[in-house]
Amino acid sequence: MIEPLPVGRYRKTYDVKDVSCKSTEDLTPVEEIIGQERALRALTFGLNIEEKGFNLYISGVPGTGRKTAVCKFLQELAKSKPKGNDWIYVNNFRDQYEPNAIRLPAGIGKKFRASMADFVAEVQRVIPKVFESEDYANRRQAALREIEQDKAKLFEEINSKANEKGFTIQGSPNGILTIPTKDGKPLSQEEFMALPEEEQQRFQEQREELAVEMRKAFRLMRELDQKENETVEKLTKDVSLDAMSPALKKLKDPYGGIDEINEYLTAVSTDILDNLPLFLTQPGQTPQEQQQSPLMNPFYRQMIFRKYEVNVIVDNSESEGAPVIFEQNASYPNLFGKVEKEVQYGVVTTDFTMIRPGSMHKANGGYMVIPVEDLFRTPYTYDGLKNALKTGKLAIEEPGERMGYIFAKGIKPEPIPLDIKVVLIGTPLANQVLFTQDPDFSELFKVKAEFDTSMDWNAGNAKKYAAFICTMCRNENLKHLDATGIARVVEYGSRLAEDQEKLTTRFARIADIVREASFYATQDKAKYTTGEHVQKAIEEKIHRSNLIQEKIQEFITRDIYLIDTKNSTPGQINGLSVIGLGDIEFGRPSRVTASVSVGRDGIIDIERQAALGGPTHTKGVMILSGYLSDKYARNKPLSLSARLVFEQSYEGVDGDSASSTELYAILSALSGIPIRQSLAVTGSVNQKGIVQAIGGVNQKIEGFFDICKAKGLTGEQGVMIPASNVEHLMLKDEIIQAAKQGKFSIYPVSTIDEGIEVLTGVKAGERRADGTFDKDTVNFLVDKKLTEMAETLREFRGPGA
Known part of the structure; x- marks a missing residue:
């Protein structure tokens, strides 16, 4: 025993x-x-290897310190790594819908933005002044003097030719008029009409000849006008370039070693020279007209000169080492950035200054930590992450546009090269799902660190x-x-x-x-x-959390839920299960009963028939048939119909920890030997009758102890557990004190035979050489009953059955 x-x-x-x-x-x-030595070893390897695809998946259950450990580890590692680069977006003067991205050393982004703002402000100040100066007026007059002389000479020549043909030239709002003269005096329309018809005809012929000369002269005059405009335009640009050259040189000096900055500043200076009217008041405007000009409106001026701004999307000026970003809300815009929009006069507009970075931009050159569950809360986020890692580029685009759902015209920022180590934090189940269902996952996340x-x-x-x-x-x-x-x-x-x-x-x-x-x-x-x-x-x-547990205990003590803790009854036993409510787990005793009859149905799981039994529980019940067949049906058919049920169970039942309990109930029902109701039982069983370990052993023991205490401890009560669960016991002090006083006991068993002896007080019985069992033992009585049932079934079916 x-x-x-x-x-x-x-x-x-x-x-x-x-x-x-x-x-x-x-x-x-x-x-x-x-x-977490194993996890730290994997972390050290995964975070230091540089090859592509060696991103990390941190696997573990919540509360094991995954996030804290990873962030602390990364922060220390990042200090030894170089700072990440700054990234800016600037206007693309060739195509404003495709802004340019420029990489800058850490801390330079903000400085360059401030330098550009100072440069534009200086240009706005010096260019208008230079055109108000006397020097500009003299240079302009000198540049135009020769052209004006050529114009005057040309006019004199055409006027001389007109005089030779009897005409004079006069200007009018409608252009240049050729007026006939007589004796050097211009003729009026009435005077001309009074002339003889032959003389009028002569004037008309002379006018036609003069028109050919005048067309030639007008062509030359237009060429001179064009030359004058070109001269003025060149002078204007030269003067403007001279005016802004000191500011441009001051701007280029700190950043001249960066090729992309040099190209950008060249494009900026060219655009300023091409748009000088934006920097000037119109000639001839009064001071009042100048004040009323749209160019004097601060909002309008800000919109005009916005194209010269610098949008710093990543600033690493204050970072120490490589960046480490933990994204708490891994939505698509939060990870990959977005392009904001604004409404101007009822029209939705956007430009490069409204590009906003995502966490991936900020972590570029360092480390990005993401809870894996967050990747699946918003559409396209996980696909976006995979695409960025596979292509090595960060592209800012609308998710709907990427999937072909949005076709509205907008800007398309230049993608940024991506150099990053991504760390996903999740559960083992999520890792298993991704690894088995997504072929890309194993190629992109080659390192698993398991906590x-x-x-x-x-x-x-x-x-x-x-x-x-x-x-x-x-x-x-x-x-x-x-x-x-x-x-x-x-x-x-x-x-x-x-x-x-x-x-x-x-x-x-x-x-x-x-x-x-x-x-x-x-x-x-x-x-x-x-x-x-x-x-x-x-x-x-x-x-704070055990209200339900106390309610169940109350129902048991009031005999609403039937649990016997004192008597002995055949085919009835106290089973133990664990109820989990998230923040608390507790053991709940349940009455398990078995009824047997002659038949061929085997063991019927009522929980399964009622769709309340889970697959693991069903498996445990099916194992019982294997045990009974192996032990008692070697020389006869198993002619048994046994029905098992958890009494007063109205929720689902799963797990195989009650399989030994159910087997004891069947053995008791077959043998007719009563089971001590003062004991509760837990443990799974295999087909050979070996009792196996289960989970939640402490909660199960304490749950039954609380019921016994509420009903009154008699010294006979206790719990029977698998012997392999003894090393898992960490029971509360109250049970230990009761055990010391002999009021509560725990029985560790390794086999069904050991357990049935404890529950019934009757020897289990060994199998003898002839295949029978010791007389008057449990196994003897069970075998005898099964033999009788087989005979009954054979007789009922008749000879030859």
Whole structure:
């Protein structure tokens, strides 16, 4: 018969004497990442290798410190790397719809933007002044003097030819008129009409001859006018270039070594010379007209001169080393940037100054950290990331335009070369889905760093726990923990790991307990946080979330949910399951019953028939048929119909941890031997009758203990668990005290035979050489019953059945 488990194995304790300090105040804060050596090794490799495609996927469950560890690791690594470049967008004077991107050394972007603003302001100031100067007037007069002389000479020549033919030339609003003369005196229209017809005819012939000469002269006059305009235009540009040359030289000096800047400044100066009227008032305007000109409107001037602005989209002037960006909201615009728009006079417009960067731009030349789940919350984001990594370019475009849904005309900024290491943070499940469903994923994210949920409980790691607590207390100004508090936190870490040999690495949950315990220590005006404060924090955290658990317990004590903790009944047993509500998990006892009859149906899972059983639970029930056939049906057919059900279960049932429980119920129903209702059972079973480990063993034991305590502890109650789960026990103090007083017991079993003996008090029975079992044992009675059922079925069907 299996003996109860010794109380000393109910929980692993951390002796206060083993704590190496009086309080965490005496310790040095820890800077390293605790308990993740494998992940750190992968991080070191993945972040330092330069080859394409070696981006990282950080795999782990939330709370293991993935984000904190990665950001801390990256920040230290980035300090040893060169700063990222600045990036600016400027107007493309050849095509304003395709702005140019220019790479600049870190910190130069803002300086160049300020220098350009000063340059444009200086040009706006000096160019109007130079055209108001006497020097410009003299140069203009000198440049035009020869042309004016040529014009006067040409006019004299045509006028002389006109006089020879009896005409004089006069200007009018309608052009140049040729007027006939007589005796040197111009004739009026009436006088001309009074002349004899022969004389009028002669004048007409002379006029036609003169018209040929005048057309030739007018052509020469137009050429002189064009020459005059060209001369004035050249002089204007020369004077303007001379005027802005000092400012242009001052602008070029700091940035002359950057080829793209030189090309841009050349384009700027050419555009200014081509658009000088924007910098000048119109000739002949009065001061009042000049003030009313649109060019004097600040908004209009700002719009006109916006094309000379510099849009700094990435500024690394204040960064230390390579940039590290953690994107909390990985939408498409937040990652890849966008082009904003504005409404002017009812028209939607945009230009290069409204280009806005994304996180990928800011992280270019460094590291980008993204929670993988966020990539799938907005359309096209994951595809955009893959495209950027595959092409090595960052293109700012509308997602809809990329997919062919938007055709409105807009600007198309020049793509920026991408040099970045992307780190995705996600769960193991997300990694599995991406790896198996997306062929590109394995090519772009070649390195996986996996964060473990637990680490070994040894002296070194216990000290690291204490150092972690010290770091927390100093960073967050919490009360330091004394030795009892440290010991209690370490034990709680083992409880979360559900293993006496392990400590959890889900430090977020440890940190929450330390914070809450510090709050209670502050209320008590204690110098340090003690083990009692830590225990109170643990209990209060449970109490805030266990309303449903208490309601279930109340229903059981009021016999609304039927759970027997004192009697013995055949075919009935107390099973244990775990209910998870997100922030809390607790054990719930359930009555499991089995009924048997003659038949060929085998084991019928009522939960499955009612569509309440999950696949794992169904598998566990099917294994029972294998066990019964292997043990009892070697010399006869298994003529059995057995029905299993979780009584008063109205939600889904899954998992195989109740398979041994269900098997005990069937064996009891077949043998007719009652099962002790003072015991609850958990554990899965294989076809050979070996009891296997299950999860949530602590919650299951505590759930049944709470029911027994509420109904009254008799000293007979306890829980039967798989022997392989003993090392996972980290039970609460209340159960340990009850066990010490002989009021509650735990029975570890390795086989179904061991378990049935504990539950019934009857020997299981060994198989003898002839295939039968020891008389009056459980197995003997089960085998006898199955033989009788087989005979009954054969007789019922008749001879030859």
